[in-house]
Amino acid sequence: MALTLDGDAALVRETALKFFRERAPVTALRKLRDEKDPTGFSTALWRDMAALGWAGFLVSEEYGGSDFGCVGLGQVLEAAGRTLAATPLISTALIGASAFSLAGSAAQKRAHLPALAGGERVVALALEEGTHHAPFRIATAARQSGNGWRLDGEKRFVLDGQVADLLIVAARTAGSRDEPQGITLFLVPGDAKGVVRTRTVMVDSRNAAVMRFNGIELGEDAVLGQVDAGAEILDRVLDRARAGLAAEMLGSACEAFERTVQYLKDRKQFGVPIGSFQALKHRAAQMFCEIELTRSAVIAALSALDAGDAGASRLASVAKAKAGEACFLVSNESVQMHGGIGMTDEHEVGFFLKRARVAQATFGDAAFHRDRYAALMGY
Amino acid sequence: MQDVDAFQMQTRAWLEANCPSSMRTPMPDDEIVWGGRRAVFKNPDSKLWLERMAARGWTVPSWPREYGGGGLSPDEARVLDELLEFGTEEQKQAHLPKIARGEIRWCQGYSEPEAGSDLAGLKTRAVPQGEHFLVNGHKVWTSYANFADWIFCLVRTDPMAKKHEGISFIVIDMADPGVRTRPIRLISGASPFCETFFENVRVPLGNLVGGLNQGWTIAKRLLEHERKMIASIGQRQRGAERPLADLAKAYAGAKDGRVADQALRQRIAQQEMDQRAFQLTQRRAAEEAKGGSPGAASAMFKYYGTELNKRKFELLLACAGTQALGWEGEGFAADELRIAREWLRSKANSIEGGTSEIQLNIIAKRVLGLPD
Numbered sequence: 001m002a003l004t005l006d007g008d009a010a011l012v013r014e015t016a017l018k019f020f021r022e023r024a025p026v027t028a029l030r031k032l033r034d035e036k037d038p039t040g041f042s043t044a045l046w047r048d049m050a051a052l053g054w055a056g057f058l059v060s061e062e063y064g065g066s067d068f069g070c071v072g073l074g075q076v077l078e079a080a081g082r083t084l085a086a087t088p089l090i091s092t093a094l095i096g097a098s099a100f101s102l103a104g105s106a107a108q109k110r111a112h113l114p115a116l117a118g119g120e121r122v123v124a125l126a127l128e129e130g131t132h133h134a135p136f137r138i139a140t141a142a143r144q145s146g147n148g149w150r151l152d153g154e155k156r157f158v159l160d161g162q163v164a165d166l167l168i169v170a171a172r173t174a175g176s177r178d179e180p181q182g183i184t185l186f187l188v189p190g191d192a193k194g195v196v197r198t199r200t201v202m203v204d205s206r207n208a209a210v211m212r213f214n215g216i217e218l219g220e221d222a223v224l225g226q227v228d229a230g231a232e233i234l235d236r237v238l239d240r241a242r243a244g245l246a247a248e249m250l251g252s253a254c255e256a257f258e259r260t261v262q263y264l265k266d267r268k269q270f271g272v273p274i275g276s277f278q279a280l281k282h283r284a285a286q287m288f289c290e291i292e293l294t295r296s297a298v299i300a301a302l303s304a305l306d307a308g309d310a311g312a313s314r315l316a317s318v319a320k321a322k323a324g325e326a327c328f329l330v331s332n333e334s335v336q337m338h339g340g341i342g343m344t345d346e347h348e349v350g351f352f353l354k355r356a357r358v359a360q361a362t363f364g365d366a367a368f369h370r371d372r373y374a375a376l377m378g379y
Numbered sequence: 380m381q382d383v384d385a386f387q388m389q390t391r392a393w394l395e396a397n398c399p400s401s402m403r404t405p406m407p408d409d410e411i412v413w414g415g416r417r418a419v420f421k422n423p424d425s426k427l428w429l430e431r432m433a434a435r436g437w438t439v440p441s442w443p444r445e446y447g448g449g450g451l452s453p454d455e456a457r458v459l460d461e462l463l464e465f466g467t468e469e470q471k472q473a474h475l476p477k478i479a480r481g482e483i484r485w486c487q488g489y490s491e492p493e494a495g496s497d498l499a500g501l502k503t504r505a506v507p508q509g510e511h512f513l514v515n516g517h518k519v520w521t522s523y524a525n526f527a528d529w530i531f532c533l534v535r536t537d538p539m540a541k542k543h544e545g546i547s548f549i550v551i552d553m554a555d556p557g558v559r560t561r562p563i564r565l566i567s568g569a570s571p572f573c574e575t576f577f578e579n580v581r582v583p584l585g586n587l588v589g590g591l592n593q594g595w596t597i598a599k600r601l602l603e604h605e606r607k608m609i610a611s612i613g614q615r616q617r618g619a620e621r622p623l624a625d626l627a628k629a630y631a632g633a634k635d636g637r638v639a640d641q642a643l644r645q646r647i648a649q650q651e652m653d654q655r656a657f658q659l660t661q662r663r664a665a666e667e668a669k670g671g672s673p674g675a676a677s678a679m680f681k682y683y684g685t686e687l688n689k690r691k692f693e694l695l696l697a698c699a700g701t702q703a704l705g706w707e708g709e710g711f712a713a714d715e716l717r718i719a720r721e722w723l724r725s726k727a728n729s730i731e732g733g734t735s736e737i738q739l740n741i742i743a744k745r746v747l748g749l750p751d
Contacts, residue, residue, distance in 0.1 A: 003663035261747050276750045281743035288742055289683050296659035297652075318652045370648035371641075379624035379638045379647065 001303045003296060005071070012072050015052065016079035023048070024085035026348045032086055033205035039163050040199075040207035041086040049076075049087060050119025058097040058240070063113035065097070069306040070240060074247035074298065081251025084355050086206050088122045091160040094244040095237055096123030099168050103185070103225035103233040112166065112187075124164035124190075125241075126155040126211050127234070133364040135170075135234050136180045140213065142171040149173075149223075151186060151216040159362070161209030162199040164190045169213065173228055180231035185224040192216055204358040205351075239316040242363045243301040246316075246323035249359050250291070250298050253326045256334045256352040257287055263338055280337060287330050294319075294326040314376050321369035324360040331356035397431050399424035415484025416528050433480045465548070465589040465597050474529075474550070486527035488518035488551075488575060489598065496737050498533070499542045499595065503577065505534035505549060507584065512536075512549060514557075514580040520731070524560040524573035528553055537592050548594035549587050555580045567723035568706075605732040606681035621714075623647045623691070626698040643697060650687075650694055657683055675745040682738035685728035692722040 005013065024045055032040060049055060057073040059065025077089055093116075100113050115121035130137055140153025151171055161167070167188040175182025188195065196212040225233045261284055264275030274280060301319035304312040331353040335342040342349045364372065401424045420426040432438050466474075477483040494501040503516025514534060521530060530551050537545030551558070557580035562570040589597050624647050627638045638644040660683075664676050695718050696703045703718040705711035729735040743749045 002666065003659060004666045261749070264749060273750050275743075278740070281747075281749050282736065282739040284747055284749065285682075285739040285742035288747060289679050292679060293653070293656040293660050293683070296663045297656040299663070300659045315655075318655055321649075321652055322656050366649075367645060370645045370652065373652055374624070374638070374644050374648040377624065377648075377651070378636070379628065379644060 001300065001307060001309070003299050003303070005075070005299075008068075009072050009075055012068075013075040013079065016054075016076045017082070019049075019052070020079045020083040020085050024080070024087070025083050026351055029084050029086055029205055029351060030348075040160070041088065045085075046087055046122075047119045049089070050117065054089070055093045055119045056097070056117030057093060058101060059113050059117040060101065063109050064117040065113065070243060070302040071299070071306055074244060074302040077244050077248040078251035078254075078298075081248035081253075082255040084204075084252060084351055088160050090241065090245060090248070091125065091164065091207075092116060092121070092123045095125045095241050096121075096166075096168070098237045098240045099123075099125070099185070099224060099233065102236055105221075107221070108187070108224065121165045122160055122163055123166045123168065124158050124161045124209075125237070126158045126161065126167050126169040126188075128157045129153070129155060133361070133368055134178075135238060136183060136231060137178050138170055138172045138183055139177060140169065140171045142173050142184060142186060142218070145217065148217060148219040149186065151188065151213045151218060153213050155211045155213075156200070157362075158197075158209045158211050160207045161211050162197050162207065166190060167195070167211070168224060170230055170234060175228075182228050183230040183234065184227050185230040185233060186218055187222045187224055188213070188216060188218065202358055204355040206355070206358065235313070238363055239313050240305055242316045242320040242369075243298065243305055245359060245363055246294070246298045246319040247302065249323040249327045249356070250294050252352055252355055252359070253291055253294065253323070253330045256349065256356075257284075257291055257330050259349065260284070260287075260330075260334045260337050267339075274337075283333055283337075287326075287333060290322075290326045290329055294322040297322045314373060317364075317369040317373045317376070320364060321366040321373070324366040324369070327356040327360055328366075393435070399428055402428045413484050413523065413526060414481030415526060416482070417526060418481070418484070429481050436479065438479050438481060464600070469585065470550075470588060483528045484523075484526060486521045486524045486530050486573075486575075487601075488521050488524075488530045488532035490520045491517055492519055496734055498598070499546065501533055501535060501546065503532065503534045504538070505536050505547060505582065507536075510584055511581040512584065512586075514549075514551065514577045514582055516577050518575045518577075519563075520572045521560070521575040522572055524553070524575045525562050530558075530575065531588070533594050533598050536594075540592065543595045545592055546594040546598070547587055547591055548589055548597045549582055551577075551580060551582050551586065555582075557581075565724070566726070567720045569720070569724070602733060603677045606677045606738070609681060609685060609728060609732045623650065623694055623698055626695065630699045630702060646694055646697065650691060653687055654691075657687055675741060678733075678738040678741035678745070681733060682729075682735050682742070686735060688728050689725050692718070692725045696722055 024042070028042070031037075032042075046055075053066050053068070054073070054076045056065030057068040057076070058070070060067045073089075073094060077094070080087060080089055096116055097113070100109055100116070104112070112121060112123070116123060127135060129139060140151070140155060142149045142151045151169065153171065155161075155169065158164075158167075167190055169186045169188050170183055171186055172182055173184040190197075194214040194216040196214065198210045198212075200208050200210055202208050224230075261275070264280055264284065265273055267274050275284070297315070297319040301312065301315040304315045309315075334349050335353055338347065338349050341347050344350070360366070401422060414429065429438070474483070478485065488503075489498060489501075491501050491503060503514065503518060505512040505514045512534075514532075516534065518530075518532065521527075524530065530553055532549055532551055533546055534549055535545055536547040539545070553560075557578045559576045559578070560573040561576075562573050564570050565572070624638055624644075627640070627643050627647060631643055632639040638647065661680060664680075668676075699715065699718060702711065702715050703722070705716055705719060707716060733741075744751070
């Protein structure tokens, strides 16, 4: 398992860094926010990203992708994190592609993966029901009805939910709350009759929605994977989501940190740069260390996922936990070290703080992953 | 790669045939072999083992064969002795074979009572007089100086120069009657360090290593290696040490096979995840550097590695409760008593070889480019 990038991945990284700097700087997110853009991201930008192949990095060549892998997609996510670019990378290129690739039937793959890889179909995972990440705490129910299923329930914090063409809904078909056994994944068209979606405006100005499912009728072919065995797929899909999101968070933390170090050099008080004060130097050096550890955890998790290592789940939890801690630290320190200017909406550092908290809560915060890691390690 | 595999197999076979069985278990502190003119072998197998290893050149595997070393590539073992880098041929011939054979034991004389973090402020003087330096001064934290035969020292040779530029690196035979040592008892009860006093000690001019007033360059390099070594302390898995979670279950309680106390479970997981991420970072740095010298990154590893190690011992205390707070005698198992002593010892990790604060200064200046 290499912890450094090979030539191809390094090239993707360079391309992505340049792309987001030029095409989706933080001002683009500000514009989406201020104009209350109903889509929440630029579809033109997403098409161009797909044209570069990024939407199909986790899709096999047979279905229009390149199978380039998690390390490669991680480079794109990290670059997107640097400019806080709002795109369906997480919902669609990472989660949607993984769910179909890992669990889809040949017909389902044929029907959805080429459109997904082409940037023409946005997919959203409707999973959470509570205020904290709890992948198996599912009350949304699917009951057998005629030759198919009838779906009822409510989901929240569905990323890109209000604009998704297709939803992957985790519903309970057996068992009780918190039980992994008895969860089934269903494919639901975004505009199906009985789907009520309400956009929730979050502090990070990125897309999320509450979705209500009122007696939605679904055929047998709507089941993704096996009935009652959705938890295993969720685990694998979420591991990729966690490692990929950790890569995005790494990018955001790096950017906020580098901007802050620059500010410490530029800003003068008492006639000297404030970066000459040891109280600030030491905190900056500590942030540097946390970011370096996060970078190692992220690349290790992405590599392990690509290699199909048995320890990939553990590493995904390490990566998400470390990224969460690093983002928490760096986002808070960035605002504090920028002083008054950091509190203004005009300055961009506040955007990094807002995104940090939402990203931390997504797919499990550091406490969730510490507990999960402990469980995986047998304590 | 095949060469390395073959080497690994040969080494394993040699160890199987030559390593005495009593040398294959974790070694008690009082059996550690340091060599030297006054070497004591509590376990006779220790002497045999030292001689066999020395004959093979594996007490110093990376040194060239002509000085008694194993002749392995520096990339494989990484740490090269400073004499090899800065010493003259005569110095190498005089000292290295004896080190390799375990005949001479060395200690380090850097810090002084008034020169700790501000190491370059050291005052021990070496004044050239004819064929000798006359050395006067007071070193502290000289490791096991009471058992050492020779000491390598940073001394001031030009008191008028800027403080970094008037320092030289010399080696001193401690048999000189002007050298006196006094062990320092630490909070852990052990005395691994001494104070060492020099009173009109005559040192041949030929004992100067590197150029006159060039000692700081050598010192900096040595410190980088030392930091790397100290940083790795926490990562060394001691044979007798039980995983944190096992201790927590045994002492603080288990429920459904898990550590019952959720707060403790969180702390253990955080510790282990940080250790994992730290090890991965060491590996990544090695891949990126491809065998280069430690450089500024060693400051990060020294800082983070030692803080991690201290945290680990605090956690061991939290896991075992009052059973880890025994000092000696009845009521405690040997490994419980060892936790307490090692916890106390670990406090020095972030002080010796440059404090954590100094490491953070180095990162801020040399990595982040923050102004003075």
